[in-house]
Structure formats: structure tokens, C-alpha cells
Amino acid sequence: MNPYEVLGVKKTASAEEIKKAYRKIVKESHPDLNPGDTAGEERFKAAAAAYDLLKDPEQRARFDRGEIDAQGQERPEAHFYRGYAGAQDNPYRSGQPFDETEDLSDFFADFMRNARDARGGAGHGHMHGFHADGADVRYRLEVPFMDAALGGSTRITLPDGSNLEVQIPRGIGDGQTIRLRGKGGTPIGKGRPGDALITISLAPHKIFTREGDTVRVVLPITIDEAILGAKVEVPTISGPVKLTIPRGASSGQVLRMRGRGIAPRGREQRGDQLVELKIVTPPRIDEELASFMESWRRKHAYDPRKGMKP
């Protein structure tokens, strides 16, 4: 890579000219500003690497003297913002978040109206002074796993130092938004105050993980429970529940507990809990166990890795 060529400048270009050339390429080709333009992305990456090298006069001089080459200037693979920008759970998404429970009949009419004027309500009635609704204000809040699963409440501190009480609806998911009406920006005249929009991030839990309304848990079991089968207690979000481990269970086997998962926001029906079994050997292998296993192996050896040859 010749960094001068990439930026389209002469070797004698001034720092100002180099910056100007780079700026032009950013404007035309930055992937976050020009989504969908794949050739542009390649131009931008090359230009960014070239500019990184040439913007520093000392590095540039060393490159000109042939002491360093342009290799190693490639930036580490960056995750562009556009990879997140359009995602449903992007907290910076513009406009109103779509409400899942919304009545569909006027969905398209609402969508078109939203497209025309993001928020109606500005400037009703010039006769009696100007009125406008307050702006929506966005916040982000990390919520403990259990509060999201079962509902709860917490407080957030606003930039002005005041507190806002937030009710967390049961079953809320990662990236979903809570709207607190009237807790946003101040209106002008007789407009309505804006809303606070709070995007939720779920904090991890030490035993549960969550995929949508399914809860997953890894359950350690003993060797004897695995071989003989057993009824054991399993933690669920609503307290311990007895689960039957089948005779001859293996590590990695997944059992489903219907209706023990999370009831998604606004619905009664709970999802399932998946229990992944994990056989744990005793903390100390005693003589009795070892000698039993040795004699057992002599008569009953088996090969669970049969068919694993690549």
C-alpha cells in the first residue's frame, strides 16, 4: 500500500492537504455514513490506515526515508457502528420504539404519520401563543436478572441529580424500552411534557441465563444420580422445583421443564426452563469406588468415542 496513492496526494503534500484528502474520503466513503456501499468501505479502510501513518510528521518522515513500511498500519478489525445501528435493541434508535402489544389495525396509518412528522403536536394555534410538546429523553438502565424476570422497581439518578422511580415490568427483555410518560423534557406553553424512554440491559445472573422467555441452567449431578436416576431439586426463577433425572443420564443432556421460564411482558404464559446436566465426580476418589470401577471395567468396557474418527 502506498499511503500517498491511497489518499490521492503527492509525496510533497502538506499536512493540510493530507487532512483535506482524508476528510473527503471519510465524507464520501465512511461505512457508517454510507451504508450499503461496499466499495466505499474498502476505500475508507485504506484511507484510514494511510492517514494514521501520514498524520504523524515523525512517522511520515520515517516512512519517506524508507525506515518503516506501510505494513502494520492496518487497523485492527473494527466493528463499525452500522453493525449495531439498525438493530432492534440499539438504544440510540431514532423515533418511537414499536410496542409489541399495539393494536395492528392502525399500524400502517401510524407508521406513515410517524414517517411524516416524528412527533405531532408542535405549534398548535398561533393565535394564543406558541405551544410545543417537550422532547423525549433517553436513559439506559441495567436491571438485575431476577427483577427483569419477576418485575421490580429501582431508581435512576438523572443528570440534574434528581431521582426517577422506575417500575420494571415482569418479563422485560434485553434491549426493550420502558416509557415513563411526562418524565421527559419540559414543554413550551400548553404542550405536554416529553417522556422518559429507558432502554434495559439485563445484568447476568450467577446461575440462570436467558434466551427470550427461556431460562437455562446448568445442573451438577452426582455419578450415582446419573446412573441410577433421581429426583433432585432445581432452582427456578420462582423457587426450587423437583425434577426427575432419568436413569443413565449423561453430561450435556438437556431436560425441559415446561412453564418454568419467563412470562414475556404483557403475557401470562411462561416459557420453559432448560436444564443442562453436568456429572460431577466426588471430591475424593476413595479406594472402594476405584476398585469397583476397575472390576466393572474388566467386564463391561464401552467406547463412547466410537465414530469420532475424523
Place this chain on the structure above:
Amino acid sequence: MTVVYSDEQIIAEVPGLDRALLLRFVEARIVIPVERPAEPARGYLPVDVARLRLACELCESFDFDDDALGVVMGLVDRLHTTRAELRALLEAVDDLPKAQRLKVAEGLRDRLSNRRR
């Protein structure tokens, strides 16, 4: 349920970002930190790493002040939201029976080609 970055970690992660710049971006609400009532400090997610990287690149390239950067980032968000909505609409259309899909295509072509002005 992903990686959460502290102030120090995100400064280390984003080229060109320092503490003063991060505070400026937070103040201008270009990034919104995640409030973490259960933890001693606020945090950031991978989306913020990508967003701050873009903000730093724009600042370095164009010498934007905070207001100009805020306007541009807002437009970037709007652009990507609109594209995502368009993609969702096209996917919904793609699920329709072929006859209806053609009708939508026809209606779209008419509207985009000025024939109905």
C-alpha cells in the same frame, strides 16, 4: 447480557478517546452510559464502543463541535433506523404470496417513477 465496559476500559478500547472527550460526549448525550444501580459505577456496552469510535473519527476528520456532532449522529441514527424499517417492510412483503408481491412492486414502481404526481 454482554460485556460491560467501565470508563477506563472504553477509553482503552476506542482509538483517540480520552477521559475529557468521553465526558464531553456524555455531557452532550452523544453516548448515554448504562446506569447500574447494583454496581459502583455506570457502564458501556459494545454498541457504545462502535458509536464512540465513529464519534472520534468524525471529530478528528471534521473538527466538529459537540452540537454539530450531535446533529450528525442523530442523522446517522435516523438513517440506520429508516433502513432497518425498510428492510423489515421488504421482508414482510417477501413473505406474501407471489401475486401480492407483484402488486406491491407495481405500486412501488408507480410511486417512485413520478407517474402519479
